[in-house]
Amino acid sequence: MSLDATVSAAKHSFRENILFTHRGLSGPAILQISNYWKKSEPISINLTAGKDVTALIQQNRGRSQKTANFLAELLPQRFIEQFVDDGLSNKPLNGLSDRDIERLATNLSDWRVKFSVTEGWDRAEVTLGGVSTKELSSQTMESKKVPGLYFIGEVIDVTGWLGGYNFQWAWASGHAAGSSI
Ligand SMILES: Cc1cc2nc3c(=O)[nH]c(=O)nc-3n(C[C@H](O)[C@H](O)[C@H](O)COP(=O)(O)OP(=O)(O)OC[C@H]3O[C@@H](n4cnc5c(N)ncnc54)[C@H](O)[C@@H]3O)c2cc1C
Incomplete structure (x- = not known):
């Protein structure tokens, strides 16, 4: 699965695709940011590049639509199922608290990923x-x-x-x- 995302580390950002593979994260955005990645530091991934999730949810807050279904209009459903915890994704939009919305928006726009290993020398470009x-x-x-x-x-x-x-x-x-x- 690939997603359009903005990845950032050490004051550098790239907006390209990230790719979820069976071994971890890859794709052009991940390769680009690897030039600036420091092993001890996380990279930040904005999965909602170009979209203000908080504003979108606020605009639709009166609806009884399940949050997971609403988010599936922005991101692939299979991804939402894995990424958003059931407690939030099963709630209807009109049941979300301000804190829920903030949590969702932060998780989706500033997902901190700490890599433990890379693919190593053999796979380096x-x-x-x-x-x-x-x-x-x-x-x-x-x-x-x-x-x-x-x-x-x-x-x-x-x-x-x-x-x-x-x-x-x-x-x-x-x-x-x-x-x-
Ligand atoms: C999978 C992959 C994808 C890439 N994609 C891109 C891309 O899309 N765009 C881009 O700009 N760059 C890309 N690169 C990087 C690019 O390939 C390298 O920057 C470039 O090839 C470096 O050229 P070079 O001649 O300095 O070294 P190399 O291409 O590594 O050439 C060195 C040569 O020296 C030979 N050699 C080594 N030791 C000895 C020896 N003792 N005696 C004789 N010969 C020896 C090697 O066999 C090799 O042929 C990619 C790299 C990889 C691995």
Whole structure:
């Protein structure tokens, strides 16, 4: 199942799809935010990107519709069944207290997820870190310390977002080095 969401960590946010897999969370938004994720800190996921859930519930508060059915108009039903606790999802909209609404809105707009493990090196797409750009000529990629030694691409401390930037960097730095040899 995938959902349009805004994920945030360390003052960076991405609005893309998140994907629920049988192993955990993945998808473009999760891959993007992994560049900024610190193991000890949670990321925040807004599952109602672009929608004000509090305002939507308030507008419909007079209705006797079950909360789960109302939320299923905003998010997939299967997700709501798993995510919202039965105590709240079974209540009718006109039975929700202000505190219930606040709890629902917070859970859906600021879901804090603390990851314990990643898929690891074998499944990683890019690396953070590497040979410092300060140690290299930006014209030729040649080491400043060891003449004749060149570094290009992934092995340098340059990491791009999704969107082809890492390929672009590998090709551009390779071209720069190749042209100077
Ligand atoms: C699954 C996946 C998906 C990706 N998707 C994207 C994407 O959509 N867009 C994007 O921009 N980037 C993407 N990337 C990142 C991108 O592939 C890398 O940033 C880029 O390939 C780095 O190029 P490179 O030439 O520096 O290194 P590499 O492509 O890793 O090339 C290094 C080469 O050196 C060879 N090698 C290693 N050791 C030795 C040795 N001792 N002797 C001889 N040869 C050796 C390796 O076999 C390899 O062929 C993805 C990466 C993965 C893993």
